[in-house]
Amino acid sequence: MTAHLLVFVTVAEKKNFSRAAEALSLTQPAISQQIQSLEDYYGTKLFERTSKRVELTRAGEVLLPFAKEILNVSAVAKGALDDLVGKVTGKLTIGATFTIGEYILPLVLAQYTKSFPDVEVSVLIANTEEIGEKALDHSIDIGLVEGRLVHRNLNLTPLMEDEMVLFAPAGHRLAGQAVTREELSREPYILREPGSGTRVIAEEVLVKLGVVPAKVFSMGSTQSIKEAVEAGMGLAILSKWCIRKELLYGTLVQLTPDGFSFTRPLQVLERSGHFQTKAVEEFLTLVRAFPPTHNAS
Known part of the structure; x- marks a missing residue:
């Protein structure tokens, strides 16, 4: 079922079966078959299909946040088991605001990916508010932001002075x-x-x-x-x-x-109560040890 939900989320995000198939390295018929299996399982249509794109039905909109949460919990569970044997694997999705994402993060990730080559890293660059939204809907594991943001389900901790x-x-x-x-x-x-x-x-x-x-x-x-x-x-x-x-x-x-x-503060943004995988822990250890801005020139 997890594989079916991954297909569902990918189609919802890409709004196109062929692009989803490309992203998941599957054939388009395989994508269609898994979506059909989900629709049979839940007894309702999840997508409205047109010749150019697909859109979520109301049922699909209801299912989407639950599907993301299930996939997140599955990834966290795997990460927890990997942690038991000292492996640093899995996926790490980082959200970053523009200055951090374009000028600081590449330097950090160059070192991180050398140390932990088995971690699949992806980066989303957006403004602080969007990064907060992505953290809340489980689209990212960790955020690095420049702006000010207050939300009861998000924690902001200092990273460095900029x-x-x-x-x-x-x-x-x-x-x-x-x-x-x-x-x-x-x-x-x-x-x-x-x-x-x-x-x-x-x-x-x-x-x-x-x-x-x-x-x-x-x-x-x-x-x-x-x-x-x-x-x-x-x-x-x-x-x-x-x-x-x-x-x-x-x-x-x-x-x-x-x-x-x-100076302005650069901050780490996390969901309240979010379990940190070993991949996230190692990333935070590295980014917090990174040289401050006055050593950058």
Whole structure:
């Protein structure tokens, strides 16, 4: 039955039998047969089929969270048995917000996968709220987030402090000197789009500096911000993790307003009462021992 439920969940997520078959390395007739067996077992249709996609029926929507929970419990049970004999195997699904997922997590996973090659790792990158939702519906085993989130069924614990950096293109007139609030207020700034968590943090930094930008440009990604600063459009504020390579190679320079520092917490997000497999435990041990941001450059 577990195999049938895995097929059911995969079809529900892919909304297509052929894509589900590809994801599970099965034939499409095998997928159809297992879904038919489930529908016979429960005595109701689980999907409405069209020529292009499939959609859950009301019965399918009711079954989906239970199916995910059963698959999760099955995976946890296997992990617990593996733990008894000291094996680190199974699956590890990590949810991460953008700075962590794109700039920190790859460095951690490079070491983790060498140490534990039998663990199948997958990563979901999304905002903090989405990561919280994925934790609650058992779609991820662990979350690493930048933003603020409060929920009675989620636990947040500190991971590390993330240094926010004010930076400019190489050769900028303010580079290498103690800049003043007045000088910074005459500069244009490149920020993420309104509503972005990264933009909120950047605006908090500007408030702390007492800076009212002369002009603000909005960009839809961290990479586009870095490219715009390198091209001389203005200054920007990002996590030091995001620009560590550019600082190393000298294409961007960090500005140092007198006495200025600003950090935000990066946190581990878990479901309350969730059993940790050995794969999760080893990952958390490794990520908590990871170098802090001021060693990243």
